[in-house]
Amino acid sequence: MATLKLNGEERRxxxxxxxxxxxxxxxxxxLTGTKYGCGAGLCGACTVHVDGVAVRSCLTTLSEVxxxxxxxxxGLSETGDHPVQAAWRxxxxxxxxxxxxxxxxxxxxxxxxxxxxxxxxxxEEMEGNICRCGCYERIVAAVRHxxxxx
Amino acid sequence: xxxxxxDARVIPAAPTAPARDVAIVNLSLDVSRRSFLAGAGGALTxxxxxxxxxxxxxxxxxxxxMPHGLRxxxxxFVTLHGDGSVEIVAHRAEMGQGARTSLPMxxxxxxGADWDQVSxxxxxxxxxxYGNQDTDGSRSMRHHLQTMxxxxxxxxxxxxxxxxxxxxxxxxxxxxxxxxVKSGENTAGFGELAELAMRQPVPDFEALNFxxxxxxxxxxxxxxxxxxxxxxxxxxxxxxxxxxxxxxxVAVIARPPVVGAEPTAFDSADAEEIPGVERIETLPSSIPPxxxxxxxxxxxxxxxxxxxxxxxxxxxxxxxxxxHASYNSEAYLAEMRETAKQPGQVLRxxxxxxxxFAGAAKTVTRQYAQAHMVHATMExxxxxxxxxxxxxxxWAPVQSPYGARQDIAAALGMPVADxxxxxxxxxxxxxxxxxxxxxxxxxxxxxxIGAPVKVQWTREDDIRHxxxxxxxxxxxxxxxxxxxxxxxxxxxxxxxxxxSTFAPDSGHQFFIENGMGHIDxxxxxxxxxxxxxxxxxxxxxxxxxxxxxxPRAWAIQSFAAELAEELGKDQKEMLLELIGSDxxxxxxxxxxxxxxxxxxxxxxxxxxxxxxxxxxxxxxADKSGWGAEAPDxxxxxxxxxxxxxxxxxxxxxxxxxDGQITVPEVHMAVDCGFAxxxxxxxxxxxxxxxxGMTLALHSAITYEDGAVVxxxxxxxxxxxxxxxxxxxxxxxxEHPFSVHxxxxxxxxxxxxxxxxxxAVFNATGKRLRDLPFGESI
Ligand code: FES
Ligand code: FES
Numbered sequence: 001m002a003t004l005k006l007n008g009e010e011r012r013x014x015x016x017x018x019x020x021x022x023x024x025x026x027x028x029x030x031l032t033g034t035k036y037g038c039g040a041g042l043c044g045a046c047t048v049h050v051d052g053v054a055v056r057s058c059l060t061t062l063s064e065v066x067x068x069x070x071x072x073x074x075g076l077s078e079t080g081d082h083p084v085q086a087a088w089r090x091x092x093x094x095x096x097x098x099x100x101x102x103x104x105x106x107x108x109x110x111x112x113x114x115x116x117x118x119x120x121x122x123x124e125e126m127e128g129n130i131c132r133c134g135c136y137e138r139i140v141a142a143v144r145h146x147x148x149x150x
Numbered sequence: 151x152x153x154x155x156x157d158a159r160v161i162p163a164a165p166t167a168p169a170r171d172v173a174i175v176n177l178s179l180d181v182s183r184r185s186f187l188a189g190a191g192g193a194l195t196x197x198x199x200x201x202x203x204x205x206x207x208x209x210x211x212x213x214x215x216m217p218h219g220l221r222x223x224x225x226x227f228v229t230l231h232g233d234g235s236v237e238i239v240a241h242r243a244e245m246g247q248g249a250r251t252s253l254p255m256x257x258x259x260x261x262g263a264d265w266d267q268v269s270x271x272x273x274x275x276x277x278x279x280y281g282n283q284d285t286d287g288s289r290s291m292r293h294h295l296q297t298m299x300x301x302x303x304x305x306x307x308x309x310x311x312x313x314x315x316x317x318x319x320x321x322x323x324x325x326x327x328x329x330x331v332k333s334g335e336n337t338a339g340f341g342e343l344a345e346l347a348m349r350q351p352v353p354d355f356e357a358l359n360f361x362x363x364x365x366x367x368x369x370x371x372x373x374x375x376x377x378x379x380x381x382x383x384x385x386x387x388x389x390x391x392x393x394x395x396x397x398x399x400v401a402v403i404a405r406p407p408v409v410g411a412e413p414t415a416f417d418s419a420d421a422e423e424i425p426g427v428e429r430i431e432t433l434p435s436s437i438p439p440x441x442x443x444x445x446x447x448x449x450x451x452x453x454x455x456x457x458x459x460x461x462x463x464x465x466x467x468x469x470x471x472x473x474h475a476s477y478n479s480e481a482y483l484a485e486m487r488e489t490a491k492q493p494g495q496v497l498r499x500x501x502x503x504x505x506x507f508a509g510a511a512k513t514v515t516r517q518y519a520q521a522h523m524v525h526a527t528m529e530x531x532x533x534x535x536x537x538x539x540x541x542x543x544x545w546a547p548v549q550s551p552y553g554a555r556q557d558i559a560a561a562l563g564m565p566v567a568d569x570x571x572x573x574x575x576x577x578x579x580x581x582x583x584x585x586x587x588x589x590x591x592x593x594x595x596x597x598x599i600g601a602p603v604k605v606q607w608t609r610e611d612d613i614r615h616x617x618x619x620x621x622x623x624x625x626x627x628x629x630x631x632x633x634x635x636x637x638x639x640x641x642x643x644x645x646x647x648x649x650s651t652f653a654p655d656s657g658h659q660f661f662i663e664n665g666m667g668h669i670d671x672x673x674x675x676x677x678x679x680x681x682x683x684x685x686x687x688x689x690x691x692x693x694x695x696x697x698x699x700x701p702r703a704w705a706i707q708s709f710a711a712e713l714a715e716e717l718g719k720d721q722k723e724m725l726l727e728l729i730g731s732d733x734x735x736x737x738x739x740x741x742x743x744x745x746x747x748x749x750x751x752x753x754x755x756x757x758x759x760x761x762x763x764x765x766x767x768x769x770x771a772d773k774s775g776w777g778a779e780a781p782d783x784x785x786x787x788x789x790x791x792x793x794x795x796x797x798x799x800x801x802x803x804x805x806x807x808d809g810q811i812t813v814p815e816v817h818m819a820v821d822c823g824f825a826x827x828x829x830x831x832x833x834x835x836x837x838x839x840x841x842g843m844t845l846a847l848h849s850a851i852t853y854e855d856g857a858v859v860x861x862x863x864x865x866x867x868x869x870x871x872x873x874x875x876x877x878x879x880x881x882x883x884e885h886p887f888s889v890h891x892x893x894x895x896x897x898x899x900x901x902x903x904x905x906x907x908x909a910v911f912n913a914t915g916k917r918l919r920d921l922p923f924g925e926s927i
Binding site: 022024026027030035040085088095101122124127135137 | 245247248380384386388391392394456459526575577579580609829833834838840841869871872
């Protein structure tokens, strides 16, 4: 069991300490925007923010986030119009869309820490996020778009 | 601003391409329809957007011969609401290829609807109502473009008739604009006419008018975003695992490591200790040929997914024997290399091949191989089922919702009528989700425990228990005469067949595999033989995006470049010489077998057209600046292939950086007939370049003692943001509606790997013949 701030709301989540945050968020908190892709920190589909920084929720346990602020894709922006989300729509990034919540959370974390990343910084930051559909070119362009508006 | 947006422009077809003549269909039926229309005066025509007679000349597609065929009833697909909103049914599966947006977009454009006022309803699996829903084979646009236009034109006609009735004017005096209907002083929105319009008789095809291309607002423009983009970017889109039912349990299954093995004993004590684990159930094993029957095994059923995974991982299962327990894929590949050297079953024979080789001044022989692959869709297989009170309801990401419904009904022993299959969005498909074993598992478990069940596959399950892309050896021999001309061609294709999943294995490929880039080789060589050597399957073989076209394009396009090297020719010139004159292949006179399969189409409608093939090759080559000197460690490579009746050429640039193969730039030239949604065509070409690079560098599923060696993305690797085809330019050949539209989900993939390998050769002098060839050189 853990008490945390989930998308700005104080929540008590009634699961075992070693439960992964991914399944706690999905199955117990009912927030299904965060996706399971590998369960092993290899794909980034499960990316959420803990205290504003991107982490892999599949490798994070419930007890590790007790007292912390956890943000999922549903809570990234109240209106759904975070600059990264807007850039994703502007450039029509997704194909199947399954990896995109993780990609967006990773990109938002990057831009919060580094508002004007270089191309190399973008490529390296996004390396942990697989897109099997192959939207990388648009993902990278959208991160740049969100950071610079071009 | 962004290179792929700059690529938005459409490239006109080369003036010499005879494509337009090819595609103007001369069905006598349609001719008479047109004359009827012309003679009908204004009586039934709708003034606005009344197109010319050429706006829509109906042509046959293979869609008519698919199970349940095509449906055109506007009342099935469209609901007009009083508030002006328009509900359109999306009846095909959406897996990232864009069908859920593109087909309704066509309908909306033709009917005059404003896309912002359109909402979509996803159809359940019900082919009697919606027609064929099997989303596979790059067929959605190819088969449904015309029906979507017909439905749209029907609704527009019904809106006009409603207005005419309401205002007591002739239909011919009514104009249907964008979400608005007018006649003289009278105007009405679609909402105002909705109820009356929905009660109008459905017009016959002969009564319909179609828009001219100049009047399209969405078709051909690429300005429409995918329908689900807001939900996807805000986490609200619903995929398989996102379905939650009250009282639902989650099952994760230990499946036999070797296909066909039964669990002989298991110890679940540790699993049952895990909080949340509730019960253990077994499922009967299956062995091919078993179609999509689950593999069987031991299921851990829990209150949440975390507990189910941990419980499954804590199971200790002893597995029995299987006839496939000695399968070692590396040794098997070596066997296939030997088989390929022996004559196989002859599939196509033209000219006198033996004489050509006997009299050759030079012969060139090469072999190309490919390892097994799995789809590794980002969303692993998952399904939710509720079986209760003699009914079954399933929610799942399936490519064929009606096929799944039939298979689930059979597995449950229930009539199809009592089974409902709801389609969620698919987090990738690539052919994996045509096979509904995971949905059958959920249904069987729900039936067994009397509660709703979600079956969740882990990534390890997905990598180890899929329906593999086959493994193959392709051997090609060319006979060259004294003038350096290729006069003989022998191609022996050896690979376990997909058919082994459905019927007792003969060791031979079947007509569908033969038609995918093997016997349909488009080269103008007078003496030509295509053979198939025997190879038995030892794993579940399925289809993977572009299927047999992947190994065939790999072999033929690599071989063409090797021939160029042997004969001292330019690679593009060599390819053009092999393809030969502008013509349509004539299967009956060119030694094709009678069962030649042209992707299920009537051949005359979608012939193998060498002018279109050469056109995309020239286009990709020209855009890449083919022929320019490249610095050391850099090179361009070309490949061209027709699959799913679409023509695609790839020009790939390779740059070797610290011994690593990188792909800084790719040009994809695509001719898919009339280009309906250029924006999604581009995204499919970009995705194909990435998947093509992944399979070229990384994709190998190997077997030891019958079991898959790989388990997750660390040993079944994907191209990532630090090394992917960085800039993909897509060049779309422009055609009018009369050049039949074809799909783009698969055809982008086959030419990518050989283009990259040919570029590696040009950059380094090193020839790669086995897929995957690794990242380092
Ligand atoms: S699911 Fe967490 S990294 Fe893949
Ligand atoms: S959009 Fe399908 S995996 Fe990224």
